[in-house]
Amino acid sequence: MDEFTPDLDGFSGVISIRRGDDVLGEWAVGVANRTFDVPHTTETRFGLASGTKTFTAMTVLSVVGDGLLSLDTPARELLGPDLPLIADDVTIDHLLTHTSGIGDYLDEEVDALAPLTLPVQQLDSTPAYLPMLDGLPTKFRAGERFSYCNGGYVVLAVIAERAAGAPFTELVANRVFAPAGMTASGFPRSDLLPPGTATGYKDDGRTNVFELPVVGSGDGGAHSTVADLHRFWVALRAGRLLPRELVESALETTTADAGDGRGYGRGVWLEEGDLVIAGGDHGVTAVSRHDRSTGITVSALANIEVATFARTREAMQRIRERVGGAE
Template sequence: MKTNIVDHITDVMIENDFSGTVLVKNDKKTLTVKSYGYANRSEQILNSLDTRFGIASGCKLFTAIAICQLVEKGLLSFDTKLKDCLNDSFPFFDKEITIHHLLTHTAGIPDYFDEELMDDFEELWIKNPMYHIRNLTDFLPLFQNQPMKLQVGERFHYNNAGYILLGLIIEQTSQIKFADYIKENIFKKSGMADSGYFEFDSLPPGTALGYIDFPNGTWKTNIYSLPAKGGADGGAFVTVNEMDNLWDAFINNQLLNGKYTQQLLTPYINTNDDSSFYGYGVWIEKNENEIFKYHIMGYDPGVSFHSAFYPKSLTKVIICSNKSDGAYGIMKEIEKEILK
């Protein structure tokens, strides 16, 4: 590791006009922690170690852990069929879709935001105002009456709607609202008191606003670009320290027993090349048949997030940004400089 890693990361942040907070730790010490940019540009409030950031799809891991907890308790199985655990109507969905298919993005169902077909998330809210999207059931009209996109199990197709369904399964099985279940069974157990699924029009103190920058130098916040409250597919807010706590609790079997922790971390499906796989709510990258990293990521208008656990070095990286991009470039530099 270079002795000037903090200075190097700072230089990269400045070069990329990064806005957010970065934390890198191994099992012995903090390797680097650095914030840059503003949590609130209008008031010139700086990002800090305690800033709460949106992490978009990064919290699919929370949904997967919750499902595994219910399986561990014997209330579900990974082979349970969608038709047997949700009362909602999906007239065109294949009756053979299981929880395993939903967790691994292989269910073949239509997505409400299909990244293979769409590139502007804001198009969704023309007919379905984002300020109405506050509960998981509010997402259903966006996809529940559409035909299947693929055959069940045909291939990996990253799918946000599948994780909305998993959240509804959590609600119906536990009889607890999704956000409350995650708070009680994951956040509290992980020491994540400041994390949560917050509504855009009632954000708690210390929460970063997400910013969308335009080529002419102007910008806007993302309050009209995303659902008013995130769902089981994404939208929680965390601090970098609390995301570090989550990795510790998860890897040390405090959220699931060892059997189900390993089931979640199993590389079930190849995503796009020989080294990239998906488990349950987590991406898995191999290097010559050895696990290089378990990682999660999230991108929304005004949000970019990357976080990873590297089992060989027991290193954790958390990069939270309140801009639409920037986290990936910092992650690559950290991997180049620290993980040698």
């Protein structure tokens, strides 16, 4: 085990370090399915939880690029009579930057792992989330401050569907996954996971099938691999997903410190010069960190709740010292 092997103690999943077409290091530990003792491989698919928000943001920005929306479009224009407690001045950009102030069905400032208010099996499409998003009073005036909002990204999914005239999961597949070459990524049903997909496990050993929506939407539920996440960063920065000005819009700092010293762009966390996808939920932990200067991607995907931010940060620091240089 060389000095650049990341911390694997207590980890169950895959950690990957890539640059361009090169795999600089990859480690698969633990099992994807405990019942049948199926080990993880470097090609295992994992749930991304809130890492999905990055793909939601890119999908919405793609719809903006087509002229079907603008960042200044009021959400109300697409919502009509639905979700009447969302204020008239809330825009697409407020939702993208977590500054909308709308009430959140899963408010992480209160309880990040609170149970859902609808049976998870009912949440099988983006429109099915509407009753869960309704009746939540405004927290603060739009644009006043950053407040991470899961529901805001489901609202973005609703808006994208209505603006582009297609189901949200199809929009992500056609506007993000396909052009990025992310052939192993998608929104599978939690009760019908495709082969090669990790089952998520809670701390008590039970699976997460009763904790999360059966089909994800704008704030969670996408599944991917370490290879596909690296492909995403490469495709985004190469301009294959969005026009150049919208790429820069996605990656610019909209909040300098959203907590723990991390900044936020539009669907992307910003930390120490890295672009970051991050998510965590019952039986899911996901972080993918990309260094713009070197083109290195460090991804850690797990099917348990385990610290990954520190692991990926330390791995990135070590590999930068080892390989150095710009892309």
